[in-house]
Amino acid sequence: MTTAESVAQCPAVFFAAPASGQGKTTVTAGIARMLKNQGKVVRVFKTGPDYLDPQILEQASGHPVDQLDLWMAGDAYCRQRLYEAACEADIILIEGAMGVFDGEPSSADLAVRFGLPMVIVMDVKGMAQTAAAIIKGIAEFRDDVDVVGMIANGCASARHRELIEGALPESIELMATVARDPELALPERHLGLVQAAEIRDELEARFDAGAKVLLASGLMEKLDQLPSVAFYAPEPSDTPSFPPLLAGVTVGVARDEAFSFIYQANVDALTSLGASVTYFSPIHDSALPECDALWLPGGYPELYGARLAGNQGIREAIQTFFSNDKPILAECGGLLYCLETLTDYDEASHDMLGLLPGHGSMRGRRGCQGMQIARFPEGEVRAHAHHRSVSEGTPEPVAFGQRQRHPAPGEAIFREKRLSASYLHLFFPNNPAAVAGLFLP
Structure with missing residues (x-):
């Protein structure tokens, strides 16, 4: 009733x-x-x-x-x-x-x-x-x-x-x-x-x-x-549960002109899981905030390649964070940032973080988009892809996304140390427990 x-x-x-x-x-x-x-x-x-x-x-x-x-x-x-x-x-x-x-x-x-x-x-x-x-x-x-x-x-x-x-x-x-x-x-x-x-x-x-x-x-x-x-x-009974799996964990989220594709629902999901969320700018900041995990979301790194490459302080801080086996989730633009180089629309190549072997480049008006299920070892999370870039020279994926209506493999999912990287944009409330596993120290 x-x-x-x-x-x-x-x-x-x-x-x-x-x-x-x-x-x-x-x-x-x-x-x-x-x-x-x-x-x-x-x-x-x-x-x-x-x-x-x-x-x-x-x-x-x-x-x-x-x-x-x-x-x-x-x-x-x-x-x-x-x-x-x-x-x-x-x-x-x-x-x-x-x-x-x-x-x-x-x-x-x-x-x-x-x-x-x-x-x-x-x-x-x-x-x-x-x-x-x-x-x-x-x-x-x-x-x-x-x-x-x-x-x-x-x-x-x-x-x-x-x-x-x-x-x-x-x-x-x-x-x-x-x-x-x-x-x-x-x-x-x-x-x-x-x-x-x-x-x-x-x-x-x-x-x-x-x-x-x-x-x-x-x-x-x-x-x-x-x-x-x-x-x-x-x-x-129809709504997902948010157990405090990330209690005591602080997640640092990249947010600035280059990285802004952030669902408020995803931030809310992290806090519902018990995490604290803090923000930093890969363009403007020279150091990371105190945090236990990083989220590098999508955005427009191709428009700010020179400034991202020139911020040596934050690049070294993230590289050290990665070397210390701390968890990082990189989505789409975040994936491009984690590669060795990124070539923009003007054919200029910029050094990126180098956490993941490979090179990203923009490819005009053609792109990839569509709904997919991200199949992580921690569990499946519904997601979508929308990008106009290509990544080459990347390592063997640990998994592929599952397309909503097509049998061909979807976007590649990469793992390097504690880095999880893909072109897929995840919707965290779809599977809170799996998402928590991506950020757990």
């Missing part, structure tokens, strides 16, 4: 799109800032294993942004996060990933699982009534998806709006239009959006400009009319 303590009511809306590149993050960030400016407590979530969009959405909303992924994080985790948000928020926004039906599970699957009404964000450049036809097709593709509205991004004029609006089914409202304006668009680079910390002041101007446009479009009144959604807390 459901108790009053296990259900929370809160308006919520899921923003999806026909494809990537439609402006979902720009629009969702503008809406979050609009609501924040109106004094609303807004909690935002991002679908899928994304690092960059949540940074943008966190700055826009003023609250931490969690990733929701039914495969990587699981139903109970997603349910718990939404329930906690509903207990404190005036409204919940969820930004989808890719096209609405793309992936297994898809954005549509997540919206249906939690009974979320969906608004389609669509770039309407070069079309009018056809945009309405696409929205109608999305709404009717599955009978369990509740499409209630559309936001027309790149709408050229009032007449353009009239043509789209007049062709939409009565059940789907044109909730807002956004003109094509370079002052609103978010800057991008090879793995997606530019990190929020690099352009914080510029983002503030773009958020406020977007909020002003959306407020003038009448979107605030339409969001105020959204009905509440019931969010249920998961059963305690």
Whole structure:
């Protein structure tokens, strides 16, 4: 039986799109800032294993942004996060990933699982009534998806709006239009959006400009009319346990311009396991903090190769840490940092840590991405890969990731002394005990 303590009511809306590149993050960030400016407590979530969009959405909303992924994080985790948000928020926004039906599970699957009404964000450049036809097709593709509205991004004029609006089914409202304006668009680079910390002041101007446009479009009144959604807390038996396996252990986490792909959920998992977390910068710091284990997460080391190579103090400190058989977890960009050299997009080669034999190099726009299970000796942890680099001359892997939907071996997993390194980005709450084993001194 459901108790009053296990259900929370809160308006919520899921923003999806026909494809990537439609402006979902720009629009969702503008809406979050609009609501924040109106004094609303807004909690935002991002679908899928994304690092960059949540940074943008966190700055826009003023609250931490969690990733929701039914495969990587699981139903109970997603349910718990939404329930906690509903207990404190005036409204919940969820930004989808890719096209609405793309992936297994898809954005549509997540919206249906939690009974979320969906608004389609669509770039309407070069079309009018056809945009309405696409929205109608999305709404009717599955009978369990509740499409209630559309936001027309790149709408050229009032007449353009009239043509789209007049062709939409009565059940789907044109909730807002956004003109094509370079002052609103978010800057991008090879793995997606530019990190929020690099352009914080510029983002503030773009958020406020977007909020002003959306407020003038009448979107605030339409969001105020959204009905509440019931969010249920998961059963305690469905949530993973966090025994104090890392009690007394301090984990040093690399965090700066070069290393920022860090799920807050992963940090929370470490502290739930009893660990203390401290941060350091491989770019700016000359020494490590007092710690028992290191986590070198992903990021953009290729953009800071010369500065990483030039920081001899921190390189020697990490090399000594490694030589003393202390545990290190290196993910993607962290893996590249652990190799002997890294060649950037300008073909310049930089000396890295040399903890692991091999050489990393960037390879243009082509890359590898997808969900995988990291099969460590300590246990299996769900993860994902997303990189545009290649590593050569590396040692024989101790294991390979298991791809979500393909029989070919996934990313290589390396072990050298107590270093565990791979291109895979782990989701720690998926298997806390296995993760604890990676950091235990």
